[in-house]
Amino acid sequence: MKFMSSLDPKDRRLLLWSISIAISLAVIIGLVLPNENNNDNPMPSTYLSGQHGARAAYESLVRSGYNIERWERPLNELAANAGPGTVVIFAEPFTREAEDFKAVERIVAHGGRVLATGFWGGYLVPDGEPGTPSDFTYAACQLEPEGLDPLASSGEVWMVPNATWELGNPKQRVQYGCAGQPAVVEYDYGSGHVVWWANSTPLENGSLARAANFDLLLNSLGPREGRHFYWDESLHGDVRSSLSYVPGPTVALMFTGLILISILIVFSFSRRSGPIREMPPPARATxxxxxxxxxxxxxxxxxxxxxxxxxxxxxxxxxxxxxxxxxxxxxxxxxxxxxxxxxxxxxxxxxxxxxxxxxxxxxxxxxxxxxxxxxxxxxxxxxxxxxxxxxxxxxxxxxxxxxxxxxxxx
Incomplete structure (x- = not known):
């Protein structure tokens, strides 16, 4: 018995070709699209389970009873409702938008607490003074406690610093250092508080369980009671707004599929309903x-x-x-x-x-x-x-x- 034998042979052939093309496109897309959830991706995102992802840290905080959620919308919306009970984590953020810098400043000024990591994280926080390290070897370094605050008592911490901090402001206190360069810095700004790490290594999946790295994360976030924690994902890529999903690959593939389906419909319809002409008279034989x-x-x-x-x-x-x-x-x-x-x-x-x-x-x-x-x-x-x-x-x-x-x- 033929597949869908009730159809006209031409329609059945057209359907089979369409199914074959769709399956081929799906296979090609699956092979061509890069796999972001692997150990080569350096982004510390809470969605990634690779070595440098931060999914383990996020789920550990959820299981520990922290009132935490991912933030994927513009930071202006978060800054509008920020207060003393707001804590935001910026793990290796990247942005050059002035609105994002102003939003972070408003969060801290309204009494919020911010944890930022990496070179661009130092630029994001108010009064940030990040710099390029001169003596770092970009290898795992056991940080040396240098401060007198509770944060410096977190214990043995390992990090691969990729930035440093230019000291000069007396309010900014170095809590941990590596090779004589600041690696963990904290300070007060307005009514809020800022903690900066030279890298996000302690909260990554591959390093979270090493030594006291998780304790450093908990001490950097501060007390759990009465606070709402946000793990920012908006600065790890596209800012999530009402229209941010339009240029995504899913919508692009949907529009491509609609175009292909429209072309198939046009060909299928025109084959039956094209201009009607008389059949040419058969050639009379001599x-x-x-x-x-x-x-x-x-x-x-x-x-x-x-x-x-x-x-x-x-x-x-x-x-x-x-x-x-x-x-x-x-x-x-x-x-x-x-x-x-x-x-x-x-x-x-x-x-x-x-x-x-x-x-x-x-x-x-x-x-x-x-x-x-x-x-x-x-x-x-x-x-x-x-x-x-x-x-x-x-x-x-x-x-x-x-x-x-x-x-x-x-």
Missing amino acids: PIEFLEALGSLYRSAGASSTAVTVAWERFRRHALRLCGLRQAPVSAEELAAAIRRRYPNADPSLEADLLACEEARLNERIEPRAALKVIQVLFHHRQMLAAASKLGDVSNPPASIQSTRNERPS
Whole structure:
């Protein structure tokens, strides 16, 4: 049983082609699109479970009873409702928008607490003074506690610093250092508080369980009671707003699919409802082509005797009509006798030729050449009878036909 046998063959073929193209596109997209959830992706996102992702830290905070959620909308919306109970985590953020800098400043100024990591995290926080490290080797470093605040008592902390801090503000206190360079800095700004890390290594999946890295994260966030924690994801890529999903790959693929479906609908509809035109008239075959086709038909069917029978019937009817007799089946002898009575001067071989024709039409194995010869003989006798009937004189032989024609006008 064929697949969807109720459909027209052309429609079924079109459907199969469409399904094949859709499956091929899905496979190609799956192979071409990069896999972001692997160990090569350095982004500390809470959605990633690779080595540098932060999914483990986020889920650990959720299980520990922290009132935490991901923030994927513009920071202006968060800053509008920020207060002393607001804590925001910026893990390796990246932005150059002035609105984002102002939003973070408003959060801290309204009493919120901010944890930022990395070089760009230092630029994001108010009064930030990040710098490029000169003595760091970008290898795992055991941080040395340098401060007197509770944050410096977190314990043994490991980090791969990729930035440093330019000291100069007395309010900014270094809590941990690496190779003499600041690695963890905290300070007050307005009514809020800022904590900066040189890298997000302590909160990444691959380093969270090492030494006291998780304790450093908890101490950087501060007390849990009475606070709402936000893990920012808006600065890890596109800012999530009402229209931020429009340029995404899903919507792009949807529009591509709609375009392809529209094209298929146009082709399918136009094939049935296109302009109606009359079919071109079939080319009429020439007499020679008709005879060749008829001969090939008889040859393939082995019906040479049939051709002889057709020629015999046509000759019989024509001869009986010339003799003034009614149309009835007669034998070759009877037909020859009737013709001889009407036309005494007929060809002397008439009787023998008619007998041979009668035998030929009853012979189903007659050769085509022999059948053709018999048909030619019948055609010859028919011409002779037609010439004799035009003279109207049955007593004169055919040789006097020309003289008779010359005498008739007189």
